[in-house]
Amino acid sequence: MVKKKNPLYRRLPRELRSELGKYLVIFLLLTGSIGFVSGFLVADGSILAAYEESFEKYNIEDGNFRLSEKMNRAQQSSIEDFGVTLYDNFYATENLTNGSRLRIFQDRSEVNRVCLMEGRLPETADEIAIDRMYADNHALSVGDTLQSESRSFTISGLVALPDYSCLFEDNGDSMFDALQFGVAVMSAEGFSTFRNAELTWSYSWKYDADIAPADEDAEQEISEELMKVMLSEVTLEAFVPRYLNQAIMFTGDDFSSDKAMMTALLYMVMAIMAFVFAITTGATIAKEANVIGVLRASGYTRGELIRHYMTMPMLVTLAGMLVGNLLGYTIFKDLCAGMYYGSYSLPTYETRWNAEAFLLTTLAPGVLMLLINFVLLRRALGLSPLKFLRRDLSRKGRSRALPLHGRIPFFTRFRLRIIFQNAGSYAILFVGVLFANLLLMFGLIFPSVLNHYQETLTDNLLCNYQYILQIPLSAMNEERKLESLLSMLLFSLDAQTENEDAEAFTAYSLVTLEDEYKSEEILLYGVAADSRYIDADFSEEQIYISQAYAEKFGTQPGDTITLKEEYEDELYEFTVSGVYPYEGALALFMEQDYLNAYFDLGNDYFSGYFSDTEITDLDEQYLSSVIDLDALTKISRQLNISMGTMMYMVDAFSVVMFLVLIYLLSKTIIEKNAQSISMTKILGYTPGEIGRLYILSTTLVVVLCLLATLPLETWIMYWLFRAVMLTSISGWIPFYMDPRIYVQMFALGIAAYALVALLELRKIRRIPMDEALKNVE
Amino acid sequence: MFLEIQEIRKSFGSGENRTEVLKGVSLAVEKGEFCVLLGPPGSGKSTLLNIIGGIDAADSGEIAIAGEHMSGMKERRLTDYRRRHLGYVFQMYNLIPNLTVQENIEVGAYLGEDPLDVDELLHTLGLYEHQKKIPGQLSGGQQQRTAIGRAVVKKPDILLCDEPTGALDYQTSREILKLIETVSRRYGSTVLMVTHNDAIQRMADRVVRLRDGQIRDNRLNERRVPAEELEW
Known part of the structure; x- marks a missing residue:
């Protein structure tokens, strides 16, 4: 059939x-x-x-390390005996007139090979190929000229360096900064114009095939072994195995x-x-x-x-x-x-x-x-x-009318009946409004949180400049005590300043244990007992955590926190005495003497300066980094660049979603009541009155939904934000709900609804009176 | 005359499919009169009622209630016209399903400047004990009573009834007719009732017969009988 x-x-x-x-x-x-x-x-x-x-494809390095001076052949060969091949990856840093720093490498042919995106690779001595995104951020294109104090470069091409897919200037940075930092390559001829004093002695390594680690655990193990070998040969300034290199790995994560x-x-x-x-x-x-x-x-x-x-x-x-x-x-x-x-x-x-x-x-x-x-x-x-x-x-069975008191005005009762009749639609509307507004809140809150973060940082800086000094790794080598002592002594003498605002402190770095969230670097400040910059009572070995620490890990005074050395297993426990109002870093504050003694650093040890004025007489080679407002707000600046456009799209999408939802549901409600509306028309109700009955009910629900979902959205957003901050970003940006966002969200919701209400009013006007004459009862 | 209808013409469709439903109908009804429009299906009686009610428009002709002419009225004025002058009862009750009996009547009361007392009307309609029910909980007769209540509560000048007993059984139909008679007498409404039931003409003051879009007979009923005495 x-x-x-x-x-x-x-x-x-x-x-x-x-x-x-x-x-x-x-x-x-x-x-x-x-x-x-x-x-x-x-x-x-x-x-x-x-x-x-x-x-x-581009033969990305397995890791890199930095030395204070160029390695000699014997050192290189000893290290390579471990089962690695070493490659020169020297670079020069140029401070450009556009306010950014450019890290310039020689064009690489073996490891970290360059991907040419546009133009061509540099050929002559004054040509340079710069990172494509850095070029975008500074509106630079092929043919343009870059200027530093002493040099001028012509851009021959735009490139991507595979070891800098994410532009982290320093691996310890909590966020990359593609605005103030860029990378570039020059031809061998061009690169040779840099004097040795201008170069940073950076090397890359690749493991030989027979010892190449299979996973991250093996990578960690083998890199720790390699570091020991290196430490016995050279003075390491930095040692970054690939799996820890944010410039390479952050993108994939x-x-x-x-x-x-x-x-x-x-x-x-x-x-x-x-x-x-x-x-x-x-x-x-x-x-x-x-x-x-x-x-x-x-x-x-x-x-x-x-x-x-x-x-x-x-x-x-x-x-x-x-x-x-x-x-x-x-x-x-x-x-x-x-x-x-x-x-x-x-x-x-x-x-x-x-x-x-x-x-x-x-x-x-x-x-x-x-x-x-x-x-x-x-x-x-x-x-x-x-x-x-x-x-x-x-x-x-047969549905009953919900009792409503006769004293309630007739129009109100009418509207309430419509609301009860369409409870299902309104429930969906509630969920939809919650979802759309959550998106909208996400889009609006993001820039506001970043702005607030910048303002908070400005208000509670420890001081205008924190100079973190670079202690030579040779001063920390426990296996060669004497050499290390001498090295430290030399450093202490050289790293003095005449600046009267300067106040020495000890900085010590530990990391959190890797449990629920990834391990994070914690900066321990050892502060002078009568510090001009840190106003806290350090007597009786009191230890304070920064506000950022307290918020990120939910730590409170009285809690005990456990930290460890980055590459070692030794654990350290600290009992928190209080919270210090500082959002700029995940940090601990304690008295300098206590910290020096705790880590056996020696009585006079220090590794940084607080100062409200710029210190100009420090030897550059001992300067690791300067933490000023600019450095602290790097994370918020970059997030603004990375996510800004996306946030506008999120805002637009949520408004469209809201519009569509309200339009469809209110349309359904009007259609469901078309016969009744037609009948009220026959009876002599004006479209305005009918609108007040049928549209105002939805209006009331929409207003209620908009208001009632706000606390729920704030709560969800708080937890979402926390989860994102805990899992994806090093450091901490506190959650901040600008009250103006509530007003914006409500206003946007009402404006979108008004548009729909106008459409629905038109629909009501168009319902014919003969609708009521159809035999559908 | 209170209601004057002159030369009303109405056709549907166009070209070869054009059907003239009303072919120049003229009629006059006194205030307070109970007028029955009789005729077979397709005779044009419901169309005439809809035109009088302002929910359909005539192609030509003129209608006036208490001297107020309908022709040329825009939507806003037509709405006002219905609001001030008319009450409507249909064969299908057209109650608002999510409102109670009392609230459905209040829908009508809202439109009147000096409406009847809803509680008193509920008693008159025999619906007082059902006032909190929604239409879905009522019998057909009770729903039609509610519809009548909604129509008369604002004290309309004219009550338009389109086959109000068409969907009801004999006994309920008589009750409904009696109710319409009672409320129209009590509140002085003019009633225009469309029906195909010949028996109903006996309760009318005026009987108008339509056939094929024209009035074939228009006479005053000399020997009116009360609704409860009707039989068919």
Whole structure:
């Protein structure tokens, strides 16, 4: 027997025409969300693949170290005997007239090979190829000239250095800074113009194939062994194995966390849209109850009707998926790749078909949509044919009116009844508003948190300049006590200053234990007992944690904290006496003598200066870093650059989502009540009065939703923000809720709603009076 | 005359499909009169009622209530016209499903400048004990009583009833007709009732017969009987 085609499907084109507005906005929202997430995942996948391949393609180093002077052949050969090959990776640092620092390498041919993005590699002595992102941030292009105090460079090309996919100037920095720091390469001829005194003696190493570590644990183990070997040969100023090198690894870590966030976002949108579909379809079922009753009575099965009512939502979803993926692979992919290229100095990539992206953005949400619709439709169509014929769609027998006191004004009672009638729609609206506003809050809070952080830092700086001195590693070599003592003595004499504002302190670095979150560097300040800069009572070995520490780890006075040396197992315990109001670093403050004694550093040991005025008479070679406001706000500046554009997109998306949701749900409510509205028109109610009854109810709910979700959103945002700060960023940026954000969110919500309300008012005006004359009771 | 209808014409469709439903209908009804419009299906009686009610527009002709002419009225004035002059009762009760009986009547009361007392009306309608129920909990007769309450509570000049007993059984129909008779007498409303039930003409002051879009008979009923005496 030939299976006949269900004639009900002939309704579908008509249904599409008559409900074009509804299906169009859902289609656009789905297409936009799927397109963006698909584009994001494709870009993420393609760039991640390019990034991962870059390790081999560009032969990225296994680690690097820095010496105070050039290594001799014997030292090099001794170290290489360990099973590594060493490569010169010297660089010069030029302070440019544009206020930034450029780290210039010689073009590399063996390790960390350069990826040319635009133009050509430098050939003549005055040519330079600069990092592509640094060029973007300073609006530089090929042919432009860069100027330092003594040199002038012509840009011959834009490049990506694979060992600087993320522009961390110093591995200890909590954030990279692509605005004030850049990398570049010059030809051998050009690079040879730098004098030895201008060079930093940096070397890269690659493990020989037979000892190459298989995983991070092995890498840690072998790098610790290598460091011991190096320490016996040379004086190390820095030692950074690849797995700890933020300039190389940060980018890859960031990719995976972004992916999880975007996918979660898409599922939320899809689930909300599925419920919106179900509610609008539910309204159609209510409208067509008699017809459904007749069809069911005539022998149509529930399954046939479920399939029929599911067809349009699924077709629209399917269309959204197709077009979304198409846009994802074209427009959105470039947009998202642009976002990554705006933050990272990545090599070129090729777009790759991403099966996982297809699964995550198409199959999984499609199934989600199918399931939610199926379950809700199955329930809605589960009533007996007789109930449909009688238009009695309640499950629990006949529904009753909720008692409302007669003293409540009539219009108010009317509106309350509408609210009760549409409780399901309003519940979805609540969830949707919560979600859309959470996104909006995220978009708005981000710049505000960063600004607040900068302001807070300015207000509670320890001093205007903190000079961290570079203690020669030779002074710390326990295996050669005498040499180290001499080295320390020499350093103490050389690192004196005449500046009267200067106050010596001891800085000591430990790290947190790696448990729930990644290990973080903690700076221990040993402060003079009568310090001019740190106002705290250090008597009786009192120890204070910085405000940032207290907030990040939830530590309180009285708690005991455990820290350890970075590459050693020895643990140190400190009992916290109080919290010092300093947001600039995860730090501990204690008396200098106590710290020196605790770590056996010697009575006169110091390793830094606090000063309110600039210290100009320090020997550069002993200067490790200067912590001033500029350095402390690096993290917020970079986050602003990396995330700023994205935040505007998040804001826009959340407003669109909010608009679509309100439009669809209020449209459903108006349609559900079309007959009553028509009747009130016949009775003589004006459109304005009808609007006050039917639209004002939704207005009340929207206002309530907007207000009621605010505390919930703040709470969720606080925890989300904390989780992001704990897992993805070294250091700490405190959560701050600017009260103006509440006002902005409410105003945006109301403005968006006003637009929808106008559309609905127009819809009410268009409901014909003969609607009430249809025999549908 | 209180209600004057002159040369009303109305057609639907266009070209070859054009059907003239009303072919120049003229009628005059006195204030407080109970007028029954009789006719077979398709005779144009409901269309005439809708045009009088201002929810449909005539192609030509003129309608005036207490001297106020309807022709040329824009939507806003038509709304005002319905608000001030008319009450409507349909075959299908068209109650607002999520409002209680009392609230449905209040929907009408809101529109009147000096509406009837809702509680008193509920007693008159025999709905006092059902006032907190929603339409879904009521029988057809109770729903139609509510619809009548909603229509008369604002004391309309004219009560328009389109087959008000069309969906009801015999006994309930008589009760409803009696109710319409009672409230129109008590509150002085002019009643225009469309029906295809010949028996109902006996309770009317005026009987108008329509067929094929034209008035075939328009006469005053000399021997009116109360609604409860009607039989069919």
